Amino acid sequence: MTDRRSSPAPLVAIVGPTASGKSALGVWLAEWLDGEVLVCDSTQVYREFDIGTAKLPPGERRGVPHHLMDLVEAGEVFHAGEYRRRAAAALEAVVQRGKLPIFTVGTGLYLRALLEGLSEAPERSQELRERLARRAAAGSARLHRLLARIDPAGAKRIGARDIPKMIRAIEVRLLSGKPLSALHRAGRKGLEGYRPIKIGLAPPRRALCERIDRRVEAMFERGWVEEVRGLVARGVPPSAKPFQFIGYAALREHLEAGLPLHQAAERIRAATRRYAKRQMTWFRREPGVHWLEGFGDDPRVAHAALDHIQKEVSQ
Secondary structure, three states, rough: OOOOOOOOOOEEEEEEOOOHHHHHHHHHHHHHHHHEEEEEOOOOOOOOOOOOOOOOHHHHHHOOOOOOOOOOOOOOOOOHOOOOOOOOHHHHHHOOOOOEEEEEEEEEEHHHHHHHHHOOOOOOOHHHHHHHHOOOOOHHHHHHHHHHOOOOOHHHHHHHHHHHHHHHHHHHHHHOOOOHHHHHOOOOOOOOOOOEEEEOOOOHHHHHHHHHHHHHHHHHOEEEHHHHHHHHHHHOOOOOOOOOOHHHHHHHHHHHHHOOOOHHHHHHHHHHHHHHHHHHHOOOOOOOEEEEOOOOOOOHHHHHHHHHHHHHHHH
């Protein structure tokens, strides 16, 4: 992106684990700082998968514009490079309107792709993808074994059930001769014309787990089971990427195979707690984060974030 400004424009990024209050803090800061929210989350880009991905309901956005949600249908492939392209365009539009861009970040890879860039990877090969999909149809473990042979590091990073990521990693390795991780490290071009201000939310682990449990219950009360029932009725296949997101596969099993709802709920709570731990491991490695101990909807934390941002912007 070409920088047409005399000085870099500030860009706020709120990072932290799921259920830490990033969305609430983003809205509150946008109200105080005349900003708009840009969602940085690999699950919320999919339409119709709303409750389980924790999309902020319109009534809780308090009139603050939100961007980069509901971008694609369930059957479409979406990746970090596509997010970077769309996010860069949305970011520029927000700044051109004279608003402060505030990213609420659940997916650290997407933030890194935006700020640090991605290297050029080979174009998709439909023929190769179809061959790999046929191989996966006989069992995703077969695809994972192939990935392990040609890209051992990629096989360690990508789960054996994540067919879209396995296909892309194998495709890149075969077409470029290099593993995807090597391409990501080479030839990156970072975002120009912006100055990131990163706020990190770090609630106490026990309090976060308790909040995760309460949020899962709230999702059920909002109609999560009914949402999944509707998706199944509309013919969204089990192979669609969003059905791999936390909770959706368990609820589909509840509806189609009779898994007791209380067992599905316990699976979801446990998986969400593990996910939150992985998020914190990633975000702790993110450079330049100003960490705050607590939840984003805590007034003390919110005002500390506001003070930090105002000081950074004024420099």
